[in-house]
Amino acid sequence: MSTFKRNILITGGAGFIGSHVVRLFVNKYPDYKIFNLDKLTYAGNLANLRDIEKNANYEFVKGDIVDGNFIQQLFSSNHFDGVIHLAAESHVDRSISNPMEFIMTNVVGTVNLLNAAKSSWLSDSQPLNSNRFYHISTDEVYGSLGKSGFFTEETKYDPHSPYSASKASSDHLVRAYADTFGLPVVISNCSNNYGPYHFPEKLIPLAINNIIHNKPIPVYGKGENIRDWLYVEDHARAIDVIFHKGKKGETYNIGGHNEWTNIDLIHLLCKISDKKLNREAGATAKLITFVKDRAGHDLRYAIDSSKIQRELGWKPSLQFEEGLEKTVDWYLANQSWTNNITSGDYLKYYEAQYIHR
Ligand code: NAD
Ligand code: DAU
Numbered sequence: 561m562s563t564f565k566r567n568i569l570i571t572g573g574a575g576f577i578g579s580h581v582v583r584l585f586v587n588k589y590p591d592y593k594i595f596n597l598d599k600l601t602y603a604g605n606l607a608n609l610r611d612i613e614k615n616a617n618y619e620f621v622k623g624d625i626v627d628g629n630f631i632q633q634l635f636s637s638n639h640f641d642g643v644i645h646l647a648a649e650s651h652v653d654r655s656i657s658n659p660m661e662f663i664m665t666n667v668v669g670t671v672n673l674l675n676a677a678k679s680s681w682l683s684d685s686q687p688l689n690s691n692r693f694y695h696i697s698t699d700e701v702y703g704s705l706g707k708s709g710f711f712t713e714e715t716k717y718d719p720h721s722p723y724s725a726s727k728a729s730s731d732h733l734v735r736a737y738a739d740t741f742g743l744p745v746v747i748s749n750c751s752n753n754y755g756p757y758h759f760p761e762k763l764i765p766l767a768i769n770n771i772i773h774n775k776p777i778p779v780y781g782k783g784e785n786i787r788d789w790l791y792v793e794d795h796a797r798a799i800d801v802i803f804h805k806g807k808k809g810e811t812y813n814i815g816g817h818n819e820w821t822n823i824d825l826i827h828l829l830c831k832i833s834d835k836k837l838n839r840e841a842g843a844t845a846k847l848i849t850f851v852k853d854r855a856g857h858d859l860r861y862a863i864d865s866s867k868i869q870r871e872l873g874w875k876p877s878l879q880f881e882e883g884l885e886k887t888v889d890w891y892l893a894n895q896s897w898t899n900n901i902t903s904g905d906y907l908k909y910y911e912a913q914y915i916h917r
Contacts, residue, residue: 564593564617566690569640571625571673572647574598576758577696579608580796581644586612588800593617595638598647599624605906607897608757625669635676641688643677644803645670646696648727651761655723656855666726667733670695674737682741693745694803695734699788699815700724701749704858711749712864713811720856738809746806748798751815751863755792755883756890760898764884767826768891769898771833771844781853783823786860790816791883794876801874812872815863818880823848828881832888 566589573582573596586594594617598604612618623630625647647669649655649662674693681687702711703718719728737743758765767777798814806812820828830844837844868874878886891898900906 562593565591566642567593567595567638567640568642568644569595569597569634569638570644570646571597572604572645574600574604574606574608574620575646575650576603576608577753577792577795578646579605579757580755580792581646581799582609582618583612584793584796584800586615586618590617593619595619595621595640597621597623597625597634601649602907603650603759605757605759605901607900607906625672626664628672628675631672631676632679635680640677640680641690642692642694642803643673644694644696644799645673649723651759652700652721652723653761653854655721655726659722659726662722662726663729666723667729670730671733674733674743678737678741678743682743687742687744691744692803692808693734693737693743694799694806695731695745695747696799697731697747697749698724698727699749699751699813699861699863700858701728701731702861705860705862707860710862710864711813711815713749713813713867720858724858744808746802746808746810746812748802748806748812748814748868749863750795750798750813751788751790751861753792753795754789755887756894757897758792758887760901763822764825764829764887765891765898767829768833768888769902771829771837771847772892772895774847776849777826777830777847778849778851779822779826780851780857782850783826784821784859785857786819786821786862787825788815788862789818789820789825789880789883790814790876791878791886794878797877798868798874801872802868805872807871812868813863813865814868814874815865816876816880817863817865818876819860819862820880829884829888832881832885836888836892 572578719725738745833844
């Protein structure tokens, strides 16, 4: 007989955002059992969770959400009453070179989880009040903005990349399971995250790593594209609030009200790095290199997060300059984390430690 009040399944918990969500829940809710289901793709890294991996209320499960039988069995043998679904292929550039991976994990994997939650929660009675299927999604489903305006929860979907189209598809399927079967769902669409444990293929950690090693900083096109950046721990706090207080069937937009062109962001990063690395003012900026643009590159994302602020009382806590400086400090202090990734050593660790359950 479990002594835990709730069994929560978090998918993708070994990734960037997932690891922050797992850490927050394991530490904040000792009376919840947190199951972290992750396939450990190239983006999953258990080193992200060393500080909590021995906690009594944490369990890691290695598994693939695309494997429907495995997911059904997992739900039958553990009575999950909540799901926070983050597992996904997340990198836009990879979706351009290999879209099918994105369809399998982001679409088929999400449907496998929806089916398992449906048979577990709706088979013989009404779902419990605490049952909640929470799908973590992206602002990229809304497409691209011009110079003005913001994405609201009512903005029409208009995805452009295979990644955003796969996330839009999974959002629609989550809503379809609510409308058709009465599954208790909630969705959030967030803007660009940054912070510790961000995989060094994404703009900010890639740039920091290249700066440390005096390598060129690749800026796509003219660097004019705009993103709305949010510190990852602020996103994790929003996920906590929405999971516990969000209304069934609702969507919440999460963002930083913090728009930067890529080139201005990189210049700020270079300025911070000059200071941290004791370089002459302007030395790091010499590494900036303009490269071929991303195909179908969305111009601007910007989130109107007034709904979550008004209804659930969440707001971002960190100013960007402060968050970026914290992030640079973390990457400088944890160079072995990045080096293990760039050398491929972290993949060997998994092979030695875990077998498919
Ligand atoms: P990430 O790539 O860092 O992590 C994804 C995790 O999912 C990895 O641990 C990976 O091993 C796991 N995974 C991938 N395929 C799997 C499969 N088939 N079965 C089980 N596990 C699998 O991604 P992230 O940046 O942390 O994003 C997490 C979620 O948040 C995604 O759903 C993404 O769409 C969404 N999101 C990300 C951002 C952002 O800025 N990074 C912003 C908004 C929304
Ligand atoms: O908006 C939320 C999305 O943010 C999430 O859904 C995605 O999972 C996440 O990866 C992120 O997508 P982006 O494509 O915006 O992030 P990325 O870090 O890849 O790129 C940020 C911007 O920087 C984008 O305009 C492309 C540009 N870029 C990116 C890379 C990797 C460069 O100029 N050079 C680079 O080397």
